[in-house]
Amino acid sequence: MGFLVGKYLQNHKYSLDQELGRGGFGVTYKATLHVLGQTVVVKTLDESLRQDPNFAQSKQQFQAEAKRLALCVHPNIVRVIDFFIEDDFPFIVMEYVPGPTLDTVVLPAQPLAEATALHYSRQVGAALKVVHQNGLLHRDVKPQNLILRQGTDQVVLIDFGIAREFSPGLAQTHTSLVSPGYAPIEQYIPQEQRSPATDVYGLAATLYTLLTAQVPAASILRNRQPLPAPRDLRAEISAATNQAVIRGMAVEPRDRPGSVEAWLKLLPDVSERRAAMAGSTSQVATLRAAPGTLAASRMKPAIAPQVSRPAWQTWLPGVLVVLAGAAVVGGILARPQPSPSPSPEPSTASPTQPPTAVETPAPTDVETPAPRATESPTPTAAESPKPTPTSESDTTEPAPPTEAEPPIPIPPEPPDAIAPSPPVDSPPPPASEAPPELLDQKEAESLQEAEKKAAEAAREAEKQREEQQREAEK
Numbered sequence: 001m002g003f004l005v006g007k008y009l010q011n012h013k014y015s016l017d018q019e020l021g022r023g024g025f026g027v028t029y030k031a032t033l034h035v036l037g038q039t040v041v042v043k044t045l046d047e048s049l050r051q052d053p054n055f056a057q058s059k060q061q062f063q064a065e066a067k068r069l070a071l072c073v074h075p076n077i078v079r080v081i082d083f084f085i086e087d088d089f090p091f092i093v094m095e096y097v098p099g100p101t102l103d104t105v106v107l108p109a110q111p112l113a114e115a116t117a118l119h120y121s122r123q124v125g126a127a128l129k130v131v132h133q134n135g136l137l138h139r140d141v142k143p144q145n146l147i148l149r150q151g152t153d154q155v156v157l158i159d160f161g162i163a164r165e166f167s168p169g170l171a172q173t174h175t176s177l178v179s180p181g182y183a184p185i186e187q188y189i190p191q192e193q194r195s196p197a198t199d200v201y202g203l204a205a206t207l208y209t210l211l212t213a214q215v216p217a218a219s220i221l222r223n224r225q226p227l228p229a230p231r232d233l234r235a236e237i238s239a240a241t242n243q244a245v246i247r248g249m250a251v252e253p254r255d256r257p258g259s260v261e262a263w264l265k266l267l268p269d270v271s272e273r274r275a276a277m278a279g280s281t282s283q284v285a286t287l288r289a290a291p292g293t294l295a296a297s298r299m300k301p302a303i304a305p306q307v308s309r310p311a312w313q314t315w316l317p318g319v320l321v322v323l324a325g326a327a328v329v330g331g332i333l334a335r336p337q338p339s340p341s342p343s344p345e346p347s348t349a350s351p352t353q354p355p356t357a358v359e360t361p362a363p364t365d366v367e368t369p370a371p372r373a374t375e376s377p378t379p380t381a382a383e384s385p386k387p388t389p390t391s392e393s394d395t396t397e398p399a400p401p402t403e404a405e406p407p408i409p410i411p412p413e414p415p416d417a418i419a420p421s422p423p424v425d426s427p428p429p430p431a432s433e434a435p436p437e438l439l440d441q442k443e444a445e446s447l448q449e450a451e452k453k454a455a456e457a458a459r460e461a462e463k464q465r466e467e468q469q470r471e472a473e474k
Contacts, residue, residue: 004029009042009086014093016042023159025049025058025177030096033081039096040081044089059090066092069160071134076127078158097158099150102210103143109213114237115270117210120146120155124203125264127157132196132260136160141202142182143209181205181215185251188220197253200263204248204256211237211245222251240268 004027008015018030020041031042045062049055063083069092070080082093102120106112112120124146131138138160145159178187184201186192201219208216212233217225227249231242244266250256257263 004044009091010084014040014042022046028159031093033093041078041094041096043092043094059088062090062092065136065160066090068134068136072127072130072136074127074130076123076154076156077130078156094158097147097149097156099148101144102146102148102155102206105148106143106210106213107215111213111234112210114211114241116153117207118241118267118270119153120210121203121207122264122267123155124157124206125260128196128199128203128260132199137194137196138199138202139187140179140182141199141206142179143206144179146206180218181209183219184253185219186253193253195253196259197256200248200256200260201250203260204245204263207241208245208249211241216249219249219251238268238270240266241270
C-alpha cells in the first residue's frame with residue numbers, strides 16, 4: 001500500500017507522509033495531524049488482505065483490538081489517539097515515538113550492561129501486565145518492537161499487530177505469524193491454550209538478546225540446538241539474572257512462570273548490589289588514601305604525631321629532658337653550703353680605704369651577728385672551706401662563734417658610717433645568693449657538667465622533634 005503515501009484521510013485531517021514498516025498483514029505510516037501540527041503514526045491492514053475470504057473477520061478483529069489497545073494506558077505502551085474506517089479499511093492512529101529500536105542499539109555485538117538490560121525489561125514487564133489485565137496478549141515481544149525514547153532511558157512497547165485476546169484455560173487458534181528466536185513453541189501450534197506465559201517467553205528471550213547481543217535459537221529447534229546460557233557467553237552476568245532468563249525461556253509453557261509479575265520477581269536488584277560494592281570500594285579507597293592526610297598535617301602540625309613511628313622516638317626526648325633537669329638540680333643540691341659569716345671585730349683598715357668587693361661593705365661583715373644554734377648548726381672544717389681573702393684588708397681572722405656565746409654588741413660607728421643593717425633576727429642570705437668567689441673549683445666543674453648535659457639533652461630533644469616533623473610532612 002505504498003501508493004497511500006501522500007494521501008489525505010478524514011477530510012484532510014491526516015496526511016500519510018512516509019512508510020515506516022510493513023509486517024505480516026499490516027503497514028505503518030508516518031503521518032501528520034494537521035489540526036495540531038503533530039507527527040503521528042497511522043497503521044492499517046495490508047491491501048493484499050482485501051482478497052482474503054476472511055477479510056471481514058480480520059477487519060472486525062483489528063477494530064476490536066484497537067479499542068482494547070486504547071484502554072491499555074501506560075507510559076511504556078504506545079498511546080492510541082484515534083480509530084476510523086475509510087474506504088472500507090480500518091486505520092489506527094497512534095503517537096509517534098522518536099528514537100531507535102533496541103535491536104539497532106544492541107545488534108551486532110553491543111550487549112548492554114546488566115543493570116541497563118534489567119531496567120528496560122522491568123519497564124516492558126510493567127507494560128505487559130497492563131496488556132494482560134485488559135485480556136490481550138501482545139505475542140510479539142522482541143527488541144524490534146521496543147523503541148528507546150529519544151533523550152530518555154524509557155522504552156516503549158509498539159506493534160500490537162498480532163495481538164490477540166486470550167481466555168485462560170481454553171484452546172484457541174493462533175496465527176502462523178511468529179518471530180523466530182522470540183516466539184514460544186505454542187505459537188507454532190495452530191490449536192493451543194493461550195496464557196501470559198507466551199509473552200513471558202518473548203520478554204525473557206528479549207533480555208537474552210540485550211545481555212548477549214545474540215538472537216536465541218528458535219524454540220522449535222531447541223531439542224536439536226541447545227541454548228547457551230547467558231552466563232556462558234558473559235561470565236560477569238549474575239547467577240540470578242541467568243536463572244531468570246533460563247526459566248522464562250523454558251520450552252514447555254508449564255515450566256515457565258505463570259505471569260509476568262511472577263517472572264519479574266526472579267530478577268535481582270543489581271542497583272543495590274552495585275551500591276554495596278561501591279560502598280566497600282569507597283572504604284578501601286579511603287583506607288588507601290589515608291596517607292594523603294599528611295598534606296593536611298603541613299597546615300596543622302598538631303596532628304603530625306599521629307604518623308606511625310617507633311615507640312622509643314616518642315618517649316626518648318621526654319626522658320632526656322627529665323634526666324638533664326635532674327642533673328642540674330642534683331648539681332645545685334650537691335654544692336657545699338657556705339657557713340654563716342660571723343661578726344668580725346672592728347676592721348683595722350684605714351677609714352679612707354674602700355672595701356674590697358663593693359663600694360659599700362656587705363651588711364653581714366660588720367653588723368649581722370652569728371646565727372643562733374637553733375637556726376643553723378655550727379659548720380665544721382669538712383663542711384665549709386675557709387674563704388680565700390681577696391685583699392690585704394680581709395686578712396683579719398674572725399673569732400669562731402660558739403653555741404653559748406651571746407650576740408656581740410655592735411660598736412659605735414664613725415659619723416660617716418653607713419646606715420644600720422636589718423635587725424639581728426634576720427636570716428642569713430640564701431646560698432644561691434652567695435658571691436661567686438665562695439665557690440671552689442669542684443663546684444664550678446659540677447655546674448659546668450650539669451649545664452653541658454642539659455644543653456645536650458635540649459639539642460637531642462630538638463633534633464627528635466625536627467625528625468618527627470619531617471616524617472609528618474612526607
